[in-house]
Amino acid sequence: MLDFGMERVIWITTQSRKVIVATKGEDWLTLNWDATVPVLDNVTLNVANILIEEGAI
Numbered sequence: 001m002l003d004f005g006m007e008r009v010i011w012i013t014t015q016s017r018k019v020i021v022a023t024k025g026e027d028w029l030t031l032n033w034d035a036t037v038p039v040l041d042n043v044t045l046n047v048a049n050i051l052i053e054e055g056a057i
Helices: 047-053
Strands: 008-013 018-023 029-032 037-040 043-045
Touching: 008 037, 018 037
Parallel strands: none
Antiparallel strands: 008 018, 018 029, 037 043
16 A cells, blocks of 8 residues: 555554554554554544543443
8 A cells, every 4th residue: 555655554453452553664663552643644543542432441
């Protein structure tokens, strides 16, 4: 996807509770899903917070 023009790709894995962030030209990041991940300018994602807010965990 990065080779075809995407600037950033984000995978969320449920079994391992990890977020993988691949940004073109940078090292890939593997984070726990309670980390705050940059998505776009001024937009972030925190999977654990969303799940807590929704009462899923």
